[in-house]
Amino acid sequence: MQAQRLPDELVDGPDDTLDLGMLWRALRRSWIGIVGLCIVVSLIAALMAMRQPPIYRATTTIMIEYQQENPANIQGMYGPQYATWQYFQTQFEVIKSRDIAVLAVDALDLWGTPDPAPAEAEAEAKSDEAETPGWLRGLFTTTADRTAPEMEMDPEERRRAAIVNGFMGGLQIEPVENTQLVKVSYQSTDRELVARVANTYAQVFIQQHLDSQLQSTREAGDWLSSRLGDLKANLQRSEQALQGFRDSEQLVDVTGVETLAVQELNALNAKLVDARSKRAEAENIFRAVAGSASRTTEDLMRTPAVLQHSMVSELAAAEAAARQEVENLAKRYGPEHPTMIAAIANHQITKQQLQETVLKIAAGIEKEYQITLQNEQDTAARLAQVKQQVSTLNRTGFRLRELEQQVETDRRLYELFFNRVKETSETLDFKNPHARVVEKAVTPSGSIGPNTNRAIIIAFFVSALLGIGLAILREVLDNTLKSPDDVADKLGVPLLGTLPAVAVPKGYSGPYRGYLEDKNSSFAEATRTIRTGLILSGLENPHKVTVVTSTVPGEGKSTVAINLAAALAQMERVLLIDADLRRPTLASAFKLPSGCPGLSNAVAHSAKLEDCIHRVEYGFDVLPAGLVPTNPLELISTHRFREFIEQLAGQYDRVIIDSAPLKAVSDSLILATLADSLVYVTKADSTAGTLVLKGIKQLRYSNLPFTGVVLNQLDTKKQRAYSDNYYNSYYGYGAEKAQQPA
Numbered sequence: 001m002q003a004q005r006l007p008d009e010l011v012d013g014p015d016d017t018l019d020l021g022m023l024w025r026a027l028r029r030s031w032i033g034i035v036g037l038c039i040v041v042s043l044i045a046a047l048m049a050m051r052q053p054p055i056y057r058a059t060t061t062i063m064i065e066y067q068q069e070n071p072a073n074i075q076g077m078y079g080p081q082y083a084t085w086q087y088f089q090t091q092f093e094v095i096k097s098r099d100i101a102v103l104a105v106d107a108l109d110l111w112g113t114p115d116p117a118p119a120e121a122e123a124e125a126k127s128d129e130a131e132t133p134g135w136l137r138g139l140f141t142t143t144a145d146r147t148a149p150e151m152e153m154d155p156e157e158r159r160r161a162a163i164v165n166g167f168m169g170g171l172q173i174e175p176v177e178n179t180q181l182v183k184v185s186y187q188s189t190d191r192e193l194v195a196r197v198a199n200t201y202a203q204v205f206i207q208q209h210l211d212s213q214l215q216s217t218r219e220a221g222d223w224l225s226s227r228l229g230d231l232k233a234n235l236q237r238s239e240q241a242l243q244g245f246r247d248s249e250q251l252v253d254v255t256g257v258e259t260l261a262v263q264e265l266n267a268l269n270a271k272l273v274d275a276r277s278k279r280a281e282a283e284n285i286f287r288a289v290a291g292s293a294s295r296t297t298e299d300l301m302r303t304p305a306v307l308q309h310s311m312v313s314e315l316a317a318a319e320a321a322a323r324q325e326v327e328n329l330a331k332r333y334g335p336e337h338p339t340m341i342a343a344i345a346n347h348q349i350t351k352q353q354l355q356e357t358v359l360k361i362a363a364g365i366e367k368e369y370q371i372t373l374q375n376e377q378d379t380a381a382r383l384a385q386v387k388q389q390v391s392t393l394n395r396t397g398f399r400l401r402e403l404e405q406q407v408e409t410d411r412r413l414y415e416l417f418f419n420r421v422k423e424t425s426e427t428l429d430f431k432n433p434h435a436r437v438v439e440k441a442v443t444p445s446g447s448i449g450p451n452t453n454r455a456i457i458i459a460f461f462v463s464a465l466l467g468i469g470l471a472i473l474r475e476v477l478d479n480t481l482k483s484p485d486d487v488a489d490k491l492g493v494p495l496l497g498t499l500p501a502v503a504v505p506k507g508y509s510g511p512y513r514g515y516l517e518d519k520n521s522s523f524a525e526a527t528r529t530i531r532t533g534l535i536l537s538g539l540e541n542p543h544k545v546t547v548v549t550s551t552v553p554g555e556g557k558s559t560v561a562i563n564l565a566a567a568l569a570q571m572e573r574v575l576l577i578d579a580d581l582r583r584p585t586l587a588s589a590f591k592l593p594s595g596c597p598g599l600s601n602a603v604a605h606s607a608k609l610e611d612c613i614h615r616v617e618y619g620f621d622v623l624p625a626g627l628v629p630t631n632p633l634e635l636i637s638t639h640r641f642r643e644f645i646e647q648l649a650g651q652y653d654r655v656i657i658d659s660a661p662l663k664a665v666s667d668s669l670i671l672a673t674l675a676d677s678l679v680y681v682t683k684a685d686s687t688a689g690t691l692v693l694k695g696i697k698q699l700r701y702s703n704l705p706f707t708g709v710v711l712n713q714l715d716t717k718k719q720r721a722y723s724d725n726y727y728n729s730y731y732g733y734g735a736e737k738a739q740q741p742a
Contacts, residue, residue, distance in 0.1 A: 025483070026475030027468065034467035038460050045459030046452055054447035057187040058194035060202045061439040064091050064180050088180065091435075095182065095205050096173045098164065103208060104201045105167050111160065171201070181438065191443065198441035206435050213434075228417050235410040238403070245403055268383040275379045279372040322347035479689045481682055487709050490689040493696060494537075496679065496708035497530035499523060499560065500716045510589040511556075515563040516618050522716075523563075530560070530710055531567040534677065537707050543677035544649045546707070547579075549659045549668035551695045555683040556712035558585045561658040564679070569620035572653035575613070577623045579671055580660045581632035584625030590616050598626025603641050621652070632660075636670050645674045662695045669702060677707040684714040 027034070066087055094100070105111065172185040184205075186197040326343045333340040481487060487495045502514055502523050514523035534543065548564070550557040558580075565576040577599060578586035587596065592614055597607035602623070613621050629635050648655050657675065659668040672678045678699065682692050692709075699706045 023472060023475070026471045029482075030467070030471035030474070034464060034471060037467040038463045041463035042456045042460045045455045049450040049452040049455040052450040053189045055187050055189060055449040056191045056194050056444045056446075057185055057448045058198045058441035058444055059183050059185040059439075060198040060437060060441040062095075062182045062184060062202050062205070062435050063438045064088060064182060064435045065433075066180065088175070092173065092175055092182065094209075095184070096171075098168065100201070100205055100208060101164055101168045101171070104197070104204045105164060107200050107204050108197060110163060110167065167197075170197075186441075187448065195441040195443045199437075202437050206433050206437075209434050228414070231410065231414040231417055235407070235414050238406045238410045241403055241406075265383070265386045268379060268386055272376070272379045272383055275372065275376040279369075279376045318350045318353075322350040480685050480687060481689050481692065481711060482685045483714075484711060486689065487711060491693055491696060491709065493680075493706070494533075494708035496533035496537075496710050497526055498684075498711040498714045499526050499530075499556070499563075501684075501713040511558040511562050511585055513559075513562055513566070513589070515566045524567075527563045527567045530564060530679075533708060534564070534568075534679065538677060541676070543675075543707070544653070545645060545655045545657065545675040546677045546679060547657045547659050547668060547671045547675040548679045548681060549672075550661050550681040550683075551663050551687050551691050553583070553661050553664065555661075555681050555687060557661070557681040558589070558658050560679065560681045560710050560712060561656050562586070562589060565620050565654075565656045566618050568654050568656070569618065573651075574620040574654045574656060575623060575648055575652040576620060577648075577655060577657045578625040579636065579657045579667065581625050581628055581635065581667070582660055582665065584628065586622055586658060587624040590614070590622055592622070592624055596624060596626070598624035600626040600629050600635060602626070603635060603638075603644050623648075633665065633667055633670065636667060642674055662698070663691060669698070669704065672699065672702075672704040675705060677705050679707055679710055681710045681712055684711050686713070 066084060170186050170188050172183075172187070174183045174185065175181070176183060184198050184202050186194050186201065188194050188197070322343070326340075326347050329337075329340050329343045335341075335344075479490075481490060484495055484498055487493065500522055502512065502521075504512060514521060515527045518524060534546065537543070546564075548557050548561040561576060565574050568574045576586065578584045579599060581600065584598075586592075587594075587598070596614070597612045599612070601607035602609050602612040606627075612626065613623050616622050635641060645655070657671055659671045662668045668678075680692070680696065680699075696706065696709075
């Protein structure tokens, strides 16, 4: 016997991706329930809307001013200015605050409005708390709620809080986009009250701002007055400190003294530069003269400073002329000649004068250097003294200006506060409202609700969405096989055919034998389709032995086995065996005598095979279960049972074995090892696809000859695309509605 491998897709299971086809099937199957839910919910909404009292609404329009002109110009005393958007958002939140609502309720004198049954509500709350289990109440309480002691609220405070809450529940504050307008609306069942509430609420909001502005002005005035005395004392102390510093430093006009000192400092700087220049020049000359080692006249004459002196130049020229005269006379006269003697004497005198003059000039150069050096030192000393004086004057000036600035600051601050105190006292009664009423509310002429049509439409659409969601959720959570497509999508295995759900007469018991009773029905045609699928799956190696099983009891495996045997009997010799030794059904289905021998008797040789096989009127043989053994699994697992099945396979063309469900016991797995094919029956819209898939995987892992799946008891009305519609129209039979027995 050759086993057939299942598709590899079964290793990972079916694809659970949600597709549009599944959604459409879910809506198609549940459309009646969805429509019914929409109708019921819409009717309930309509009844509830009609029972509600009429609701009226009145609206007052307020314009909020921004950056209003204030003649007192004391806006800065009320806090920093907000940006435009922030300012209006703040005003929107203020107008919705509970404090404004309390003031409005007080102005309208609504405190006498009775709280809706406070005693009954309190009793109901206590009753609910008593009925709620402690562990459930703990889920909705925080640690702070459990640890904090319970504080009893005064009944009057509770009543007033309930009135304010109800009042705020009827209010609606709505800003008009891109404007400074705000609409204050109030709705209630009292037609005369709504307009009065809207107008009063607007006035309370405006008045509350004026009162807070006045209170801020008063508080600012008190604070300014208290600070004014301190500022005056600070001013007096700073003035006294300034005057004391002037007296101690004996200052009359620091500015003039600083100016003279700066001028003298600049002059001394210029004089020091000039003195240094002269000293450097004299020093250079002195060093040149003092550098001569012998300090002779000839050496000094070589010095440019001496040589360029006017007296030296004149004497040098005279000495040169006298020497030239001596040389000229010496050519004509002798040394004893009076003229010669006179010329020599003149030359000696001139030379002596030159030497004395050179020495005097050299001594004068040194003295001049000493004078320029002393002059430079005196100028530098005076400059340092003047700098010290200027530094002292600067420190004194800095301190003086610091004290003067302190006095000026204290005086300005005092004058500012003094002016603000006067402004505040003069504008104390001035009120500049930040908002005004643009349009007052009037008594409404008609109600705004309840809107019955709107309630019905909303209820209809909400219930429709809820119904669709529930239908889709049920479809997603429902893992049963509902159509032939689910066999391929969820199981990934071949489908041999489907059997429709049919109507059976009352009192009908046992497996349904539709093929035997009416061979022209759609059920019979569906059975022939299964027969064809079974035959085609074994063209090369015909399936001699076929096991029919299911996942759980009640899926119709016995029905499939009986009708499949009847369909095959029209072409071949067929034997139908009841191998479900735990819950046999074939004996009762064919009305065989009670206690007639069968499979267990034939295997145990307690009866002859001819006595165990019964010929039925439908053209095939039936081997019932016979005596139910104590342990059926041991019976079918024996080598004798295998030889017995092989013997029957040799006598018949087809052997159909009705076995036990696969999930209940493992009998089917043992029988499948003796068979050539295995037909797996599953009930449509009943058995979970995961269970079927688990059973098929078990067959695959055991390498058993799995052939295909038969989808039983399919509701053809829900499957418009199913081929049973073709059979119904072709043969002219109506659709069967009830389900056949297992």
